[in-house]
Amino acid sequence: MTTAAPTVEAPRPARWPVFGAVSLAALVATQVFSFLTSPPDQNMGQLEKILYVHVPAAWVMFVCFAIVLVYSLRFLWKGREDDDLLAAAAAEVGAIFNGLTLVLGMIWGKPAWGVWWVWDARLTSTLVLFLVFVGYLALRAFVEDPQRRGQWSAAVGILGALNVPIVWMSVTWWRTLHQMPSSMRSMAKIYWVGMFANFGAFLLVMAYFIRRRYDAACTVRAAEHASQAAALGGLD
């Protein structure tokens, strides 16, 4: 029996905690900025403030699942384990932001619509997306062999990511309670600026999360490789 050379190395502790602190500071800054600069909306009143967390959370979740798509395909193509681990990290972070999007949407829906939840196309497809990626994460716990786990995960991850355009377009394709995406024309500039500033900060937080989860996964796998190698070496 031969051991394959490990494709995963334990990453050296780097300056990522600094990056994390910076991204948190950016999030505080953009939130303070949008709170101070945005006037209450003519219909929504102060509820407009939820815009700066709900919408960036949704966009960041899309970005995460796009990363899952790219690295799942790359894993199937090259078979490198670290691509699978990165896709899994992005899937977990994406699921976190997906859940946040749903909860924030409910908190917004109650005062704005009068209901916490409805089964319209946007809300239902977003929930389906969430369940697919919860399933993705559960699946990984059940498959032991790393290659098999990567292959199954890649299949589910790609299918899950293909839901993203459906979620995005759902309000355009179907008649829903959820409104259509706002544009620069339908939204006063100050809201637009605040939304994108907060999206930027959310992206930093997302990058930090994915990197930390990926580092942890790589370290765990490298330790497993090392202990397997030690066990085999002991037989000689």
Next chain:
Amino acid sequence: MSKRNWAILVAVVLVATFGWLLYGGLDKNVVFFLTPKELLAKGDAGYDVPVRLGGLVKPGTVQWDEKTLHLQFEVTDDTSTVLVHETGAPPQMFQPGMGVVIEGKYGRDGVFEATNLMVKHSNEYHPPKPGEKPEEMYKTLIKGSTP
């Protein structure tokens, strides 16, 4: 790329294509609510069955009795109009000209009896025009429309 991975990719593409075709087949049938025009077009089939009706609250038609909690207004899609009655307080963002989605049944007496009333927002976000304070606008949301 291994044979197995190719097989997985092909399977994924097949399932995805199938799924997209399914979604495409749903197309316009996935409507969360009917417009007044569509409800009236159903004729007899539109009466006494639970449906959702959506449109704009026609300005000048809202009658709200705070004591008996009777709310009455007309929903319009510009071509057709349906009279809606509900017992209970409207959602806070309910106001004339606003989008609404109403759950309930359309009675043969021509009144849509609502069991649930939801407000549908547009994708417009604008601060109030000069001179309008949002707090004042809230106060006029309901009362301003009472005749």
Next chain:
Amino acid sequence: MEASNWAYVTAAYAVTWVLVLGYMAYARRALQRARAEYRRVTGHEPGEGDAV
């Protein structure tokens, strides 16, 4: 109707920050555990050459 929507806004931001800080702490702990296990198995720090 009275406009007392600050409670919803506060709840939204509270949920966001609890999740962000909570997940950050979870990720940090998981990474520390992984590094401790790595040190135990290999006898050296992560990143100091694991090539077999």
